Amino acid sequence: MLSFRIVKLGLEGQISETEIPTPGPGEILLEIHACALNFADLLMVEGRYQDTPPLPFTPGLECAGRIAAMGNDISDFQIGDRVAVFGGQGGLAEYGLFDAARAIRIPDSVSYDTAAASMIAYGTSLLALEQQARLQxxxxxxxxxxxxxxGLTAVEIGKLLGARVVAQARGTEKLAIAQAAGADHLIDGSEDLRQRLLDLGGADVVYDAVGGETWKAAFRATNPGGRLLPIGFAGGDVPQIPANRLLVKNLTVIGFYLGGLVKLNPEIGRTTFDKLMGWLAEGRITPHISHRLPLAETNRGLALLRDRTATGKVIMQPRAAPLA
Incomplete structure (x- = not known):
């Protein structure tokens, strides 16, 4: 019986082998060539994510590869097609079963690594900034x-939408990466964020992936009528929002979670991901990948996210062999 490898749930990063599954109605079997890690994967394996699947499950929210088999009722794809999938789980494996409705065809000029690195981060930034915050x-x-x-995708998307982008990150190396992505102004994490931002005229839209004191400083430097997006809490602390200050400055705090929106409105997810694949093929966006690691080093990849030493995306490469 043919088998494939998966990463077991848990920080130990264990590899186990199981039989290759057979796709049922509406499913594709994907030979996975690249899986992009997300901070949500780290939270899931630690049991701290708001949408953690029931145990047992295989982490890996987004991946890309070749369709190795599929259900008889699928007409949109063929065996051998290259696709990217925002599956919510299952990407940290050599093979995985996914709902065909979650798959997006990859243009010939786009690599598996690039496609896997683009769905969640760029999808989050595009929908959050363009649709939710209506950045002008x-x-x-x-x-x-x-x-x-x-964060890096928000810099790119913000520039594409015509905004003046102020990037905050810790250290000259990270700031240089943000600048290369199009940031107009740079603020080091060691600086007084509120004062620096006020000196630049304040913010109309805040895209915050850090939380904690960073959120508080950004909140205080947001212009009247501004919109704030609490995208993540990489700093560890979930901020409390003073409603009285929302009233005084007519501020809007917008909750946004890509996975939830795609579940509620699958069509908007498909349209967004198709648009992003087109942008990749045209060179309008370019994912920054700081690390590429084999499946067996998933624990190391998660540590890069936990320690905030990675820039852009971390890609795990199962390097699956083709089915016989």
Missing amino acids: PGETLLVTGAAGGV
Whole structure:
């Protein structure tokens, strides 16, 4: 019986082998060539994510590969097609079963690594900034954690939407990466974020991936009528929002979770991911990948996220052999 390897749930990063599954109705069997790690994967394996699947499960929210088999009722794809999948789980394996409705065809010029690195981070930034916050050309966008997996995409998307982008990150190396992605102004994490931002005229839209004291400083430097997006809490602390200050400055705090939106409105997810694949093929966006690691080093990849030493995306490469 043919078998494939998966990463067991848990920080020990164990590898186990199991039989290759057979796709049922509406499912594809994907030979996985690349899986992008997300901070949500780390939270899931630690049992701290708001949408952790029931045990047991295989982590890995987004991946890319070749369709090795599929259910008889699927007409949109063929065996051998290259696709990316935002499956919510199952990407940290050599093979995985996914709902075919979650798959997006990859353009010939786009690599598996690039496709896997693009769905969640770019999808989050595009929908959050364009649809939710309605960022306008000429407005000032603050991106915190701007060299991280989602932050860096917000810098790129913000520039594409015509905003003046202020990037906040810790250290000259991370700031240089944000600048290369299009940031107009840079603020080091050691600086007084509130004062620096006020000196630049304040922020119209805040895209915060850090939380804690960073959120508080950004909140206080948001212009009247501004919109704030609490995207993540990489700093560890979930901030409390003073409602009285929302009233005084007519501020809007917008909750946004890509996975939840895609479940509620699958069509908007498909449209967004198709758009992103087109942008990748045209060279309008370019994912920054700081690490590429084999499946057996998943624990190391998660540690890079936990320690906030990765910039952009970390890609795990199962390097699956083709089915016989």
